[in-house]
Amino acid sequence: MSTILNSKHLIHSEAELKAFWQEFLPHISDRCILLLSGDVGAGKTTSTQMIAEILGMKDVQSPSFAIHLRYENAQGKSMDHLDLYRLKDDDDLESSGFWDLFAEKQGLVIIEWAQRLDYDYLPLNWQRLEVRLQKTSTEGERSITVQLL
Template sequence: MSDMSDQDLIQHFASREELRRWPATGHPVTSPSVVLLSGNLGAGKTQMVRWICEAWRRDTASPTFAIHHEYRSAEGTLDHVDLYRVKSDDDLEGSGFWDLLQNDRAMLFVEWAERLPEDVWPRTWTKVFIQLKKEEGADEARILSMKIRKR
């Protein structure tokens, strides 16, 4: 899918189980890419990364308060960074975040990416913006908005 053009998608999911199946339907993401996840607390960003790892046959670690998780498989490495607790550049530096941006085969998922300026992401990478929102009046329902911007 390396010659894919820019794409936009908005999809409604009535339940968490329905949303859980979404990553297994195929992914339009190639390396190097950064997937920028946004949404309120509890919207399901971390869970979405776990489901993507599951669909891509990568084991995930138990939930912790680490800024960076690395998930390896025969297909490659997926890095998951959660910027929610980052308070300073020192926090980012100590996590090895900047080194992740040097990997030309990166598959990087970043929660709370809006905390960084947009120009930190390598220009040659595909950028995937995923926003998860709880649907009003429905506890389990989610709205997923996705924009893919080709390098």
């Protein structure tokens, strides 16, 4: 198992954050749930936009109001992006089509504000990676902790 999947990183700039994701992405499986947690401004949406850019997807926005947005690149690879910040209850999650995503044979599901979700209900036959992003006391610096669940 790669050490990047169970590790902690100190990121000093957006360029370093993009380099982190470029190194990280080859280690995910064809069925991956990326659980992003952290406070407002920690880098969850920026990370998702960088991942999408690396995968060749354009115009990625935060699905704060829609809860769920889906993107595809020219090669047909899809990425489902969910933002649970405004999630009121389980009915909101159900109406977003969340559980249907795991019927797919492959895919990348990125969930912002994942700490609002009970990880115990996530499918075991998908790779589950928790990525915690935190601001440090140094301006522009972030701590990223990656854990394979």
